[in-house]
Amino acid sequence: MGAGHAHALYRHGHSFVHTLPPHCKLAAVFAFVVVVVSTPREAVWAFAAYAVLLGVVARAARIPARHLLSRMLVEVPFVAFAVLMPFVAEGERVQVAGVSLSVSGLWGAFNILAKGTLGVGASVLLASTTELRELLHGLQKLRLPPLLVQIASFMIRYGDVIAGELRRMSIARRSRGFEARGVRHWGVLAKTAGALFIRSYERGERVHLAMVSRGYTGVMPVLDEVRASREQWMCAGALPLAALVVCLTGWVWVL
Template structure:
């Protein structure tokens, strides 16, 4: 994993959370998400406690609330899906503000929103306190299949490159007076997408040939070996260990 620049999601800091090894944080977030997903949707109070736990972690990492909330906007499509569930789901109906909504749909929407939001918040905190290069090293340390790690590495490295290419193509269109205002402009946008695909494919071919000429044989060299002590593991697993009793209590109170 060669050196790279910090991603916009990462927020530099010198907190205890920043100092934890990446594979410890990855394992902790995965365990926390599993606990949250395993919690019964009827235990509404449990999700409030989970939110308090995540807010405490964000405070330890010195992440401003607005910083985290802005980066959680990625879940907007899931929110839109959840909003539609009470209208399309079958079963018992209930009137809310003059609207006939499905009870099962309301519970389903709550389930998606609560668990999805907590998962996204945990992921944002992870990405904000861990450099992307360190995350890839953590995935290697957790023995994730090397091919998947390499694919993730290339996606991270060249995602911004393709985004910059899209930005340059947009500027080129606008400099020639083009403005997408309706269906009649979809043809131009489709041709732009095709050109972007061809450019990305050709760039990938050139990068692959350059890697082979430098001795690439299907695996990436590991420059840094990340290790963790028992104390670091215990600190990282504090979040899921605190969440587990909440989940168990949620099941016993049903």
């Protein structure tokens, strides 16, 4: 898969969570998210229990709370959407501080916020303890279609390259006195986007030709084989299994 590629979410460490095989962690996070989504929204305590479970994993991985919370800001747009639901949803209304809010909207907002936050938190924990190269290996081990893995690999490798190209084009515009101030400058920005697309396409052609000349046949080689022991699968499965117990208890409590 090539050399490693560092990313802003990853936090170097030597905890047992870091050393777990990537496909074990991917499967565990996916199962955990499925369990969280399957939990009835009325079982409010269950979502607090899920947060405690994630906190235990973060503590075991030695990931600071500040690191996690700062990376979870990506869900802010969803929070804004959830905040609007009690005001626009229909149905039974309730007065809160003199404001009429929808009961179903309040439950819907809580449902989105709780499950979304837990899902984002689990994903950030995964990214904080697993390098991108390892994640790609994990996807291969989980039998994700090879073409999708290759697309993700190239996106990771050349995303920074394309961003650097766009940055140089921006510097070139500013050095010529250009500064976008309104709609009349959108044409220049559109031409920049078109030029960036053409340059990216041409670079992709050159990269593909270079790969073919070096023996590429449509499948990326795996440089090292990662195997998981039974103990490692049990460690990774502890999180979704504990979450499943909480979920089943939540359903019994609601019914």
